Amino acid sequence: MCSEERATWRDLGAVIVDCGGQGSVKRLISIKMELTITQPDDWHLHLRDGSLLEAVLPHSAKHFARAIVMPNLKPPITTTAAAVTYRESILKAIPKDSNFTPLMTLYLTDVTTPDEIKLAKKSGLVYGVKLYPAGATTNSQDGVTDLFRNCFSVLEEMSEQNLPLLVHGEVANSDVDIFDRENVFIETILEPLVQKLPQLKVVMEHITTADAVKFVESCKEGYVAATVTPQHLLLNRNALFQGGLQPHNYCLPVLKREIHRQAIVSAVTSGSKRFFLGTDSAPHDRHKKECACGCAGIYNSPVALSLYAKVFEEAGALDKLEAFTSFNGPDFYGLPRNKSKIKLRKAPWKVPDYFSFPFGDIVPMYAGETIEWEALPC
Ligand SMILES: NC(=O)N[C@@H](CC(=O)O)C(=O)O
Ligand SMILES: [Zn+2]
């Protein structure tokens, strides 16, 4: 049933085996369960453009009602006019039977103007402005070189217009160790930023460390929040080298130590409203991942919901899943929660080794592995 307001459980029956012997010991070997939740949104998604957009969009549209669409195209989406055109090409690629709505963003540069922010807000189609520190990640070469010096009036205008700043929270300085880049970004950029502009809404995207959890929790609720990916909840940095170099586990910010993974799991499964779903699904052609200089980004749209369910189940917190996937995000952005529902059924399925398209293959996260939870439309 998909009409209820809140998450509902359905026990599809337990499988019990008789282990024989005296007293006939019976053992529960599996419980089949089904959970119906409000349809989730993806608050951090790379849809790309052209044939890659057409290839990946159906995977997101199958599970998610809305998505914050990242602007790091080539060239980047730096103006409202470009965001409107990009949105139209996304709308054309949406499968006929889908209710998917793209929520557009602008790519902040050293030369973005406060007037552009006014235009963006007025359009009603732009929901955030993305800060890529120049050189920090994929397609960030046009990003910001000095936030406080070059963008302060723009940030003030965003605060005024109630338009959130979405951040790739890493410094890009070559003298800062790659595993410390998030931490240094918090100290040198985020802490001063929330001091200077306490009314500015900030989403720290794809957090990877206990330090980021601590920072977000120390800020005023409703002003600073964080998105969390399936990979940073399930994998630690060993996954980059397990049995040899694993390019499909390489994303930025790079995976961190196990203690950090555990801190992020605790944060999202605690029921805190400050954390919400953002897959950071970032498709790249297989040849751009499996090569001498493989690029950063993990493609997880087809498996993300199943993997989030796995994380919450393993933490004994399935009752907190719906708030993370479907309530905290819209509440932070001041948008209505979805009315539509989705089913999560505990039924093992095998993730394809790759998805094949005319232009090439895309290898998803957990390729070839079996996952316990399946997401089904309602
Ligand atoms: N996460 C990644 O490793 N890559 C993203 C960019 C980003 O979100 O930083 C991409 O666009 O490929
Ligand atoms: Zn990023």
Ligand SMILES: [Zn+2]
């Ligand atoms: Zn991203």
